[in-house]
Amino acid sequence: MPSKRSTALNRRKLLTVATLSISSSIAGCATLQARLEAFRLGTFERPIAADWHLSPGQWPMRDYNYARTRHNPFATPPRHNPVRAWTYAVSSSNLQSLVVSDDTVFVRSEARLTALNATDGRKRWHRSRNNRERLIYIAGRLYNVAQDRVRAIAPDGTELWSTELNRE
Structure with missing residues (x-):
């Protein structure tokens, strides 16, 4: 008759091996999913640098940003009254x-x-x-x-x- 100690040891080994194999297969699925996603989307031509920000003279979208602040924190106000350099005709409704x-x-x-x-x-x-x-x-x-x-x-x-x- 096998001793209780050897049975418990075998159960521990079995549980350890099962846990390791399950976690390995889950990790493998996550890696496979990431690879499939990269294949579907393709590789990016050029990533945007993490420290990229707008230059003072840029207005990237309507209302300046997604928060619609209508304010460029990098801009400096003109030192003199602005002078109109040119115009472009477009109807305001369009x-x-x-x-x-x-x-x-x-x-x-x-x-x-x-x-x-x-x-x-x-x-x-x-x-x-x-x-x-x-x-x-x-x-x-x-x-x-x-x-x-x-x-x-x-x-x-x-x-x-x-x-x-x-x-x-």
């Missing part, structure tokens, strides 16, 4: 979004996206757009965000990528 970045002003009206030179107001490029979209500028890229689609646009107007959003 104006959807206005973004300023580096040396470009992006104007999103109801039917068009236009890029203007911030210094003299000359039109750099324009694209027709059919639906209501918002503009967001992050780290050298303009993102055109709609309810069902996101587009990444380079400063020269070329569309870098586009993806549809699921409504699930």
Whole structure:
């Protein structure tokens, strides 16, 4: 007849091995899930640096940020009264979004996206757009965000990528 001590020891070994194998398989599933997710999404061209922030002259989206503060904490007020350098005619009812970045002003009206030179107001490029979209500028890229689609646009107007959003 086996002793109680050897039976308890065998149970401990069995429980230890079972616990280790279960936790290993769970960890393997998590790793596999991460790999599948990376495969599905693809690799990113360039991650945004953790210390990236806006320059003083940038206005990345409508109302400045998601909190809609309408305030750029990095900007300094003008030392003299501002002088109008140029104008661009767009009806206020058609104006959807206005973004300023580096040396470009992006104007999103109801039917068009236009890029203007911030210094003299000359039109750099324009694209027709059919639906209501918002503009967001992050780290050298303009993102055109709609309810069902996101587009990444380079400063020269070329569309870098586009993806549809699921409504699930």
